[in-house]
Amino acid sequence: MAPLMDLLGSAIDSDTVTSWNSFSGHSRGLSGLWEDLGSESLIGEFGKEGMYRVMPVANGLLDWSWRTSVMGILNVTPDSFSDGGHFQSVESAVSQVRLMISEGADMIDIGALSTRPMASRISAEEELGRLIPVLEAVVSMPEVEGKLISVDTFYSEVASEAVSKGAHFINDVSAGKLDSNMFKVMADLNVPYVAMHMRGDPSTMQNSENLKYDNVCEEISSELYSRVREAEMSGIPGWRIMIDPGVGFSKKTEHNLDILMGLPDIREEIASRSLAISHAPMLIGPSRKRFLGEICSRSDAAERDPATIASVTAGVLGGANIVRVHNVKDNLDAVKVCDAILRQKSSHMKSRRLICLSTAYLLLMLIAGLPEYLDFCSNNSVSVVLCHVTPTPRSYVEHNNAVKAGTKKHQVQCSIE
Numbered sequence: 001m002a003p004l005m006d007l008l009g010s011a012i013d014s015d016t017v018t019s020w021n022s023f024s025g026h027s028r029g030l031s032g033l034w035e036d037l038g039s040e041s042l043i044g045e046f047g048k049e050g051m052y053r054v055m056p057v058a059n060g061l062l063d064w065s066w067r068t069s070v071m072g073i074l075n076v077t078p079d080s081f082s083d084g085g086h087f088q089s090v091e092s093a094v095s096q097v098r099l100m101i102s103e104g105a106d107m108i109d110i111g112a113l114s115t116r117p118m119a120s121r122i123s124a125e126e127e128l129g130r131l132i133p134v135l136e137a138v139v140s141m142p143e144v145e146g147k148l149i150s151v152d153t154f155y156s157e158v159a160s161e162a163v164s165k166g167a168h169f170i171n172d173v174s175a176g177k178l179d180s181n182m183f184k185v186m187a188d189l190n191v192p193y194v195a196m197h198m199r200g201d202p203s204t205m206q207n208s209e210n211l212k213y214d215n216v217c218e219e220i221s222s223e224l225y226s227r228v229r230e231a232e233m234s235g236i237p238g239w240r241i242m243i244d245p246g247v248g249f250s251k252k253t254e255h256n257l258d259i260l261m262g263l264p265d266i267r268e269e270i271a272s273r274s275l276a277i278s279h280a281p282m283l284i285g286p287s288r289k290r291f292l293g294e295i296c297s298r299s300d301a302a303e304r305d306p307a308t309i310a311s312v313t314a315g316v317l318g319g320a321n322i323v324r325v326h327n328v329k330d331n332l333d334a335v336k337v338c339d340a341i342l343r344q345k346s347s348h349m350k351s352r353r354l355i356c357l358s359t360a361y362l363l364l365m366l367i368a369g370l371p372e373y374l375d376f377c378s379n380n381s382v383s384v385v386l387c388h389v390t391p392t393p394r395s396y397v398e399h400n401n402a403v404k405a406g407t408k409k410h411q412v413q414c415s416i417e
Contacts, residue, residue, distance in 0.1 A: 002043060002051065005034045006276035007238065053279055055239060057192050058148055058168040064281045064321040068335045071107040071150070071324040072100035073287065076134045079114045093134045094141065101143045103329040107322070108144070110135060111152035115173050115249075117290075119202040124155040131158065132165060139166035150194070154178040156185040163189045169242075171283075173198055173249060175227035187235030194283055195231060197224040197246035205250040216255045217262035220245050221269035228277050238276040242322070244283040247311075253291040260286070260311055263318035285324035286311040287331075309334045317341065 008017050008030065021029030026036075043051050044065050054061040062069075076093055078085045087093040097108055112131035113122055131151065139149060151162035154174040159182065162170065169192035176182040178201055186193045197220045199210035213219050228241055245259050245266055259266070263282065271278035286292065292307035293299055305327045312323045312331050316338035325331040 001030070001034055001037065005030065005039075006053075006279065007274075009272065009274040009276075053239075055192055055242075055281065062148075062192075062281070067339050068316050068320065069106040069322045070104060070328055070332050070335055071109050071283070071322055072097070072103075072105035072328045073324060073326050074100070074108055074110045074134075074138075075114070076110065076112050076130050077114045079119060080111070080116060087134075088130070090133050090137045094137050097138050097141065098143055100328045101147060104332040105147065105328045107148040107150060108138065109150045109152050109171055109324055110138065110167075112158075113153060113155075115152075115154075115202045117202060117206045121201070121203070124157040127153065127155060127158050128161055131162065135162060135165050135167060154182065156181040160185050160189060163191055167191075169193065171244075172196065173244075173246070174201070175224065176231060177227070183231045183234035183236060186231070190240075192240045192242060193231065193236055194242040194244055195224065195228055196244035196249065196283075197227075199223075199250035210250040211252055211255075213255060216251070216258045217265045218269055220259070221266045224266075225270050225273050225277065228274070238274065238280070241277060242281040242283055243270075243277065244285065247284055247286045248289040248291065251291075253294050256286070256289070256291045260284075260314045260318065263315060263320060267319060281321040282319060283322040283324060284312075284315040284320045286315065287323075287325040287327070305330060313338055 004020070008020055021031070024030045024033045026033040028035075043053065052063055052065050054063050056062075074087060074093060074096055076087055078088060087096050093110075100108060110131065112134075113119075113127045131153075135149070135151065138144060148168045149166065150169045150171045151159065151167045152171045152173070153159055153162065154172050154177075156179045159170045159172075170186060170189075171194040172182060173196045174182075175195035175197065176186075177198075198205055200207065204210060224243060224245070228238075228243065231241060232238055245263070247256050247259055251259070263284075267278045267282070287308045288301040288304040292304045292311060293301065296304065296307045298304050298307065308325060308327065309331055312320075312325065313334050315323065316335055323331060323335060
């Protein structure tokens with residue numbers, strides 16, 4: 001049932017979902033049956049027979065359940081907010097990729113169009129002119145074997161050409177809003193797609209209208225899900241979609257902090273509509289962004305790496321699966337510590353779960369054998385101290401009454417929930 005429930009979600013929001021739920025024979029539909037079976041406890045760390053959610057990419061499977069991936073940023077632009085103009089030549093770009101891979105990057109995200117606030121839009125042709133020479137050089141590097149290459153673009157034409165030249169997936173800051181052909185093209189390309197939350201475009205995203213939120217996490221969830229739903233209806237399957245709440249895009253400082261604290265809330269809100277999308281790999285990109293400079297009084301973006309590490313730490317502990325950063329080396333160390341903390345937490349949870357299961361098993365065995373045990377005690381003048389269990393099996397009640405009516409002592413001293 002796990003793949004089916006991922007696709008349907010838990011909300012009854014269409015005739016199709018209603019029809020599927022009617023097949024279950026359960027009073028609460030498929031969702032109730034799924035919960036009774038164990039739901040999320042069947043998947044991942046505690047799952048049966050190693051069942052994990054995975055994503056097909058680059059002739060393999062991306063399993064994001066066991067560790068966080070680090071995506072290194074390569075901007076081949078003259079005007080990006082942090083490193084614009086640094087890596088425009090093929091030689092400098094290749095050198096930077098080599099450095100990031102040596103520092104442990106799992107992925108490289110190449111962007112040839114700046115999406116900083118107030119950035120002017122260039123044509124797809126100009127973006128391709130910057131991108132393709134660098135992309136061709138990068139994919140031919142021996143060091144990138146086993147690494148994933150993404151291209152940061154909102155143009156469908158650029159996405160199509162990038163994949164044909166070796167890119168493994170597309171990272172779209174607009175979630176298809178800035179090019180009406182993007183979803184159709186991505187469906188045909190059959191590669192993973194990152195859908196990010198943003199209002200407006202880079203030139204308008206920070207205006208007063210786009211910065212109005214009553215509850216930023218709820219509204220991000222709703223707006224991002226609507227884009228993902230449209231992507232699915234256009235032919236992009238849910239198992240090829242990654243999500244990004246869009247830190248820094250149409251957000252104030254307080255909004256960005258709410259996002260970093262509220263990643264579990266965003267997933268939970270999306271889960272009511274689509275379990276698959278709520279469990280999709282989540283990418284966050286707080287690296288060196290303005291809100292960190294505002295908080296730490298760092299006007300120079302290059303001085304915001306310590307603040308980036310702090311925000312990445314919060315994000316990973318909150319459930320982010322991929323972090324997009326400029327400084328791979330230091331952020332990778334932070335990610336490793338976070339992953340170790342999460343593994344330790346999972347280990348303790350697994351131990352507690354096993355203890356609870358063992359206790360429940362012993363308790364059931366006790367209940368099953370209780371009548372015979374009480375007979376033995378009655379015949380041998382043994383005083384019995386019983387634990388009351390709710391609900392109490394009928395056989396226990398009947399035998400309990402019999403013991404109370406007899407001459408031997410019977411006490412009920414404690415309760416087990």
